[in-house]
Each structure stands twice: as structure tokens, then as C-alpha cells.
Amino acid sequence: MQARRLKQWDREYIWHPFTQMKDWDQVEPLIIDSADGIYLKDIDGKIYMDGVSSLWVNVHGHAQAHIDAALKKQIDKLSHSTLLGLANTPAIELAKRLIGIAPKGLKKVFYSDNGSTAVEIAIKMAYQYWQNIGQKKKIRLVHLSHSYHGDTLGSVSVGGIDLFHKVYRKLIFKTITLKGHGWQAVEELEALLKAKGESIAALVVEPLVQGAAGMRVWPEGVLKKMRALTQKYNVFLIADEVATGFGRTGKMFACEHEGVTPDFLCLAKGITGGYLPLAATLTTQKVFDGFLFDYKEQKTFFHGHTYTGNPLACAAALANLDVFQKERTLAKLSPKIKFLAKSLKMFYNLPSVAETRQRGFMAGIELKGRPEDRIGAKVCQQVRRYGVILRPLGNVIVLMPPLSISIEELDYLLMATYRSIEDCVNKTQE
Ligand SMILES: *Cc1c(COP(=O)(O)O)cnc(C)c1O
Numbered sequence: 001m002q003a004r005r006l007k008q009w010d011r012e013y014i015w016h017p018f019t020q021m022k023d024w025d026q027v028e029p030l031i032i033d034s035a036d037g038i039y040l041k042d043i044d045g046k047i048y049m050d051g052v053s054s055l056w057v058n059v060h061g062h063a064q065a066h067i068d069a070a071l072k073k074q075i076d077k078l079s080h081s082t083l084l085g086l087a088n089t090p091a092i093e094l095a096k097r098l099i100g101i102a103p104k105g106l107k108k109v110f111y112s113d114n115g116s117t118a119v120e121i122a123i124k125m126a127y128q129y130w131q132n133i134g135q136k137k138k139i140r141l142v143h144l145s146h147s148y149h150g151d152t153l154g155s156v157s158v159g160g161i162d163l164f165h166k167v168y169r170k171l172i173f174k175t176i177t178l179k180g181h182g183w184q185a186v187e188e189l190e191a192l193l194k195a196k197g198e199s200i201a202a203l204v205v206e207p208l209v210q211g212a213a214g215m216r217v218w219p220e221g222v223l224k225k226m227r228a229l230t231q232k233y234n235v236f237l238i239a240d241e242v243a244t245g246f247g248r249t250g251k252m253f254a255c256e257h258e259g260v261t262p263d264f265l266c267l268a269k270g271i272t273g274g275y276l277p278l279a280a281t282l283t284t285q286k287v288f289d290g291f292l293f294d295y296k297e298q299k300t301f302f303h304g305h306t307y308t309g310n311p312l313a314c315a316a317a318l319a320n321l322d323v324f325q326k327e328r329t330l331a332k333l334s335p336k337i338k339f340l341a342k343s344l345k346m347f348y349n350l351p352s353v354a355e356t357r358q359r360g361f362m363a364g365i366e367l368k369g370r371p372e373d374r375i376g377a378k379v380c381q382q383v384r385r386y387g388v389i390l391r392p393l394g395n396v397i398v399l400m401p402p403l404s405i406s407i408e409e410l411d412y413l414l415m416a417t418y419r420s421i422e423d424c425v426n427k428t429q430e
Pocket of ligand 1: 115150151243244
């Protein structure tokens, strides 16, 4: 009875994100009521493996004992107080911890509450820095094609996925898009910086993996080269590690693979272990100093979200980092990454698989077919029969389980995905 009512109210009251609501009525909504480890339980008591970490955020599993305990402790002390004009204990401790693990040279933490704002803040800081120090011509932002940096208008401006971004083109600010991928993008960047470097404020990238584009993986060395070029031409590098941060690529941050320190590091998704909304934009002393003027000069960074530095979210983030240490999460991840790589090869036995891509614990299986056939969505619907939740990106099946998944569970996830692709293809041919 309760279940039926919830399903009715969901249809009646909720507008779901990234969802054609016309289609929503045609399927039974799956309503999650509780979770434990890598498993989600729905209101009917059915259990599903969380194959995409609740949209790429969960790290050590749900109801993780240490994070739960830290949150309960914090809730008895302080749930929220503002960072505008005040400080709070967990926000200070977390800022210190983040600087401790971030690429060397990043010194300051600016909080917000989601990935889009983490990027917006980096963009605004980069732009204003050049204005503040009198380099007024440096106003343009450069980004890659197929880039995704979030859904607010500033981050949409540096987005390159037509399906999401095209409709807003007249509303957003002008940017420069590097059309090529990998080394081709590097070549374009070099030519651009040589010709117009003095008018460019920053290059924005998702280092190593363009997640929302369908797990497009960069060739090795590209990030390092882009860093060298931006340095040479005095242009900021904004690294959006909202998806890649907190262990996803096998190291704490993707930038570490190539020994790169960006001028801005944008963090969100995994920062709280997938518990609460929190984001951070890390930057250097140089950028920070570019905002230190007499108040009357009006060069302050006038930006801040109401829940900035929320103590509960910061407590969860601190506990998340504790668990990384206590559980040796990254060391234990390495054999799982190898197992994933080995298992993905098997998918080429399926004629409907165009390509598999992987970097660390981020993987995508691209299926052949026209976008309008929505084969990705069909496979992800089918895989629920095997007790697994997945969410596709167009024709790409994304595999991004919590880092805490065991090899056996990972094996099951891959098997269920394999069978679901087989099932869907056979069904279409019938
Ligand atoms: C998810 C994502 C964002 C946006 O984060 P939100 O919290 O959804 O606003 C930005 N950049 C990248 C690379 C992402 O994967």
C-alpha cells in the first residue's frame, strides 16, 4: 500500500533530472529505501548492486561504519553555521587535510556544494585574477570538445556535449573549443596560445578521462604537455577532477599520474564518500594573492553559497579520508583495476560492442547502434533483472562501482552486464 502510494506521489510531484518525463510514466519507478555496502534496497525489499556508485559519488560503500559514526557525532555538535564571517571546526580541519593530499603547490580551499559550482568558482577566480592584476585582455576560456563541467550556465559555457549544451548556446558566454582529441588537441592548443595567449584566461579540462562524454580516455602525456604549454604562455590550467578525484583513476587525483599541479583543482562527487553535497575549489598562493587589495578597490572575490563549508558535509569528507587510510583503499584497488581490464576484453566477443574504454576504476562499454534506438538505456533496464543498477551515457554502458567492491562482486557486475547486452541484442533481432 505504502509502496503504491510512493510510486503515485513520485509521478505526481517529482521532476527527475536528465530525464524525459514523458517516458517516466511508462516504467515502474524504482524507489530506494535503504542501502548497505555496495547494495541498494528498494521499497519492495529487492536488492540491487550499485554499479555506478549512485552517480559516481560513493567510494567506500553505503552505511560505512566510520563515516556513519562521524556524522552522528557531528550532528550532536553542529549541523550548520556559515563560513561568511565565521569559521567552523570541520571545515578548517578538512581544508588542511585536502591541501595535505592535493598536488604540491595548491594552498587554499574555497568550498561550495556541487561539481558545477566548483568549476564556476574556478572560472570566476581565473577571470577575476587577471582583471584584478590589470591584465584586462585575458578574458577567454578554452575547453575541449565533448567536455562536461556541470549544468549551471558558467559550466555549460565550457561544455562541449551538444545534446546537453546546444540549446543554451545563445545564453552562455563565448569560449574557444579545441576540436581535436588527445595529441591533436595539444597541437591546436599550442597554435592558439602562440597566436592569442595574451587574451586567454584559462584552459579547463577533465584530466585523463572525459567522463560524461562516455569515458573518453586521454593518451598518456597529454595532460603534462598541456600543463607545460599553459605555463609557458601564462594561462591558468583548471583541472576539473569532480569525477576523477578520490581514487577513481587509481591514484587519489588524476593529476598525480603525470606529476601535474594545476592552478585550480575542482573537487566534488567522491569528496564525502558519496554521503552529502560538498565541493571544493583548490588554488595556489599566487591566485589567492591576486585578490589581496584594499577593500575600496573592489577586488574581493564576491562569491559564496549559503551552505559553504557545511560542518556535516565536512565531517563526512574527513571520515572519507580516514577510511582511505585505514582501509588502504588505493592499494587494494590496484588488483581490481587489473581484473576489470582483463574482464573488459571479453566484451569484444559480443558483436554489438564497438569499444571498451577504461582508466583505473572508470570504465565504459560502447555499443553499436543509432542514438535513437537507446540501446544503452535498454541494457541498463535489463540489468536490473540481474539485480544491478547501471546508468548509461547514450550508447555507452558505464561501470563505476564503489571502490570498496570485492573482486567477486565485480565479477558478478561484469557478468550481469555481459548477459544484459546479449539479452537486449537477441531481443532486438527477434
Ligand atoms: C558530475 C560532474 C560535474 C558536475 O557536478 P555536479 O555535482 O553534478 O554539479 C562537473 N564536472 C565533472 C567532470 C563531472 O563529472
